[in-house]
Amino acid sequence: MKIIDSLRERLPRLQKEAALPPDLLAIEARLESALTPITPRPEFVHSLQNRLRQASLSRPQQTTALARLEMDKRRNILLGTAGFLGVSILILSSFRIALTLLGALGILYQTNQQLRQKKSSSVLNSF
Amino acid sequence: MLIEKSNGHDAPDKVILKRAAQGDEDAFGALYQRYVGRIYNYVYYRTGNQHDAEDLTARVFLRAMRHIHNYQDRGVPFSAWLYRIAHNLVANWHRDNSRRQEISLDDVYVVNHSPEHPEAALLQSEEREALLEVIRQLPPERQQLLILKFVEHLSNAEIGQVMGRTEGAIKSLYHRTLLSLRDKMHS
Numbered sequence: 575m576k577i578i579d580s581l582r583e584r585l586p587r588l589q590k591e592a593a594l595p596p597d598l599l600a601i602e603a604r605l606e607s608a609l610t611p612i613t614p615r616p617e618f619v620h621s622l623q624n625r626l627r628q629a630s631l632s633r634p635q636q637t638t639a640l641a642r643l644e645m646d647k648r649r650n651i652l653l654g655t656a657g658f659l660g661v662s663i664l665i666l667s668s669f670r671i672a673l674t675l676l677g678a679l680g681i682l683y684q685t686n687q688q689l690r691q692k693k694s695s696s697v698l699n700s701f
Numbered sequence: 702m703l704i705e706k707s708n709g710h711d712a713p714d715k716v717i718l719k720r721a722a723q724g725d726e727d728a729f730g731a732l733y734q735r736y737v738g739r740i741y742n743y744v745y746y747r748t749g750n751q752h753d754a755e756d757l758t759a760r761v762f763l764r765a766m767r768h769i770h771n772y773q774d775r776g777v778p779f780s781a782w783l784y785r786i787a788h789n790l791v792a793n794w795h796r797d798n799s800r801r802q803e804i805s806l807d808d809v810y811v812v813n814h815s816p817e818h819p820e821a822a823l824l825q826s827e828e829r830e831a832l833l834e835v836i837r838q839l840p841p842e843r844q845q846l847l848i849l850k851f852v853e854h855l856s857n858a859e860i861g862q863v864m865g866r867t868e869g870a871i872k873s874l875y876h877r878t879l880l881s882l883r884d885k886m887h888s
Contacts, residue, residue, distance in 0.1 A: 608833060608851075609746065622762065625759065625763070626730070629763060629767075
């Protein structure tokens with residue numbers, strides 16, 4: 575039954591192939607006989623398997639080295655961010671101190687002015 | 702699907718791939734055993750000699766092992782990924798070796814040379830050599846199509862999956878390849 579089913583599946587393909595002109599069918603036949611599967615040398619297959627095994631064994635070391643690099647990178651990014659934030663806070667604090675000082679100076683100036691005005695008005699009243 | 706089928710006693714590709722991507726050495730070994738022959742055949746017919754075929758096959762699997770954790774299942778068979786690596790390496794190889802490599806008859810023709818008719822066998826070998834030479838003059842995608850069809854015996858749908866094309870596109874490409882071969886052989 576399986577053979578019949580597979581033939582039924584292949585029938586449309588075979589019909590189309592049969593529809594090919596004879597010269598193309600001849601080329602197809604030549605290709606069929608020229609392109610045959612080649613078996614790789616067993617020694618090659620075995621030695622490559624060993625190479626792959628050795629390469630896979632050396633992979634964890636590469637992974638840890640990569641992980642270390644990744645950690646260093648993260649640490650540098652963290653340090654950079656912390657530095658940037660520190661400098662920003664320092665600048666903002668300096669700005670705020672300057673503003674506070676200016677405000678204090680302003681209040682002193684205003685108090686001084688008010689005292690002068692009071693003095694002058696008391697002098698005028700005494701006359 | 703034929704490409705995804707196991708060798709019989711092994712698990713399907715997807716299961717092995719998952720394990721291999723997690724660093725399971727044996728899982729990658731199983732994939733290697735399953736595909737080394739196919740990749741070797743592909744590279745062999747694209748390069749034309751055993752030495753380079755072995756070298757490039759080794760590179761394909763070493764590269765695959767290095768990048769297996771990056772492999773993403775996008776509905777195409779694992780073999781398509783391997784063939785893609787092989788295709789790129791062969792393309793680089795052709796670029797680096799502009800000189801034409803000659804195929805050693807001893808290397809290629811593992812055919813049944815009948816000792817009774819050495820002349821006939823030699824004639825057959827020469828005909829095959831001429832045909833392979835014409836095939837190697839085809840664009841890479843057409844060579845790939847012929848190798849997958851005649852060496853790997855894949856259907857048009859399966860070749861389409863490997864080459865990232867529709868079945869119809871493969872049929873059309875195959876027909877054009879035959880016509881191109883005919884023209885080259887006649888000229």
